[in-house]
Amino acid sequence: MKIGKTQAFIAAFTLSLFSLIPAQANSLVATSPISGSTTSTAPTSVAVTAQIALLEEGNEITVVDPAGNRVDDGTITVDQMSVSVGLRALVDAGIYKVSYILLTDGEDPLEGSFTFNFTSPNVIEPAPQPSPTQSAQSASSSWGTNVFVIALLVLAFLVLVGLSLYARKLFKNR
Template sequence: MTKVNLRFSIATMLLSFGFLCLNPLSAGANTLVSTSPISGSTISVSPTNVTITGQLPLLADAVDANVITVKDPNGDRVDDGTISISDLSASVGVKSLVVTGMYRVSYSLLSEGDEPLVGEFSFKYLAPSNIAPIEPSPEPTQSQSPASSSWATNVFVILLLFGAVIVTIGLSLYARKLFSER
């Protein structure tokens, strides 16, 4: 091999190594790890929130830049718009679901030094046949009658109190005697 070919080969190897090792995409782009409700699942209980978890920590300071929307089968938004970020996960509150069908969740979440985690998934909601609000009704309570005290209990407590006073006086007289003998 000539010097020029050797230098060209070394430069090519170093350049290839640099592209492979220093490429930010090869370092691990933020990808979707899990969702709640699970993507493609069928649920029968209305969720209170939708959670999306990625591989990299999300930027909690960029709340306005992070977007999660939940739409019902009619295309109306059913999320309340309040997004909370907790390390790897982002959640949005969901209003009570009432329509049966496929719900579509779209998201765009920012993580430090990486492109946004963008995507969408859907889940199916089976609404109960009859949704009736449960009104709390007061239950009548029976007032308890005060426990009656017996005369013997009162006498016993008074005798104990009297005995405690006698013991206290006796101990103080004994302590006085001990200190006066010294």
Template sequence: MRITGAQRGHAMKIMRILSIATVALFIAAPAASANSIIATNPMSGATVTVAPSAVSVTGQVALIDGGNSMEVTDPQGKRVDDGVLAIDVTSAVIGLKTLKVAGVYTVTYSLFGEDGIPLEGSFRFTFAAPDVISTPEPTPIETTTPKAEVSNWGTNAFVIGMLVVAFFVLVLLSLYARKIFKER
């Protein structure tokens, strides 16, 4: 039996589609596990009338202890954080000096999750300074820390499963190609 040009073209079309699907899978898999912001305190864009004593950024993935940075600047661009950055599972917290200038404050952060993907960005909040500035008394606040995604076994199982499927498709296509070329 002879292979016609139409049959060869059809086989090539299938190979192209499978190749594109495989490449798309490998591109999409890392993006699916990317870290992103869950919450900030103060909230991005918020106006606060009481000077916060700290600023926090909370992500989806547990943070590593090293290599992280966070900076808070006042409306004139001067740093107002105390330079002490604390990591608590998925949150990074930096203390603040007493805020005295009303205006827009900028928080810039670069945080590294256990997945190795950096979480970088900035947000702003507005401080509406009262006429008389007093240091607020610390009050205990109950917070719930989101459960950290320590293991991405579901993603890993999906990727491994797709690799196994891709392997079997490759084997079947090679057997099909061998059959076609043998019948020439």
């Protein structure tokens, strides 16, 4: 059986198209907190999102504080392509390391780690309460402002009435 040039070209073209289709390998898409970020609000969980749907069991995420102690609560939740773990209250400022092993059906495990920086929030001192003399002063100063604003509004109204009467007179004489 002889293969013509056209058939050979079509076969070669079809094979080259299949070689252009990228292999679907699992890779990391997103992390929460964002890898390398600095946050002053303690996160309550850490999440890692992959490119391919994850298996329900066998995934691992561990979070350690700057001293090397685990701060994750071990409760791992898988939601299709995302896996998360709850955190205990973060009290130490510093760099936290998140390590993960993600499993998918028919793929090699996706292993890796990332860090985020937690800066414990500064202690905010309450604002001083105003004394009674301060509120009395502000009430008297706002009274003068109120009178001024009301006077401006009355003046603006009188100008508006005057302009409307003048415009009426102009259009009436035409």
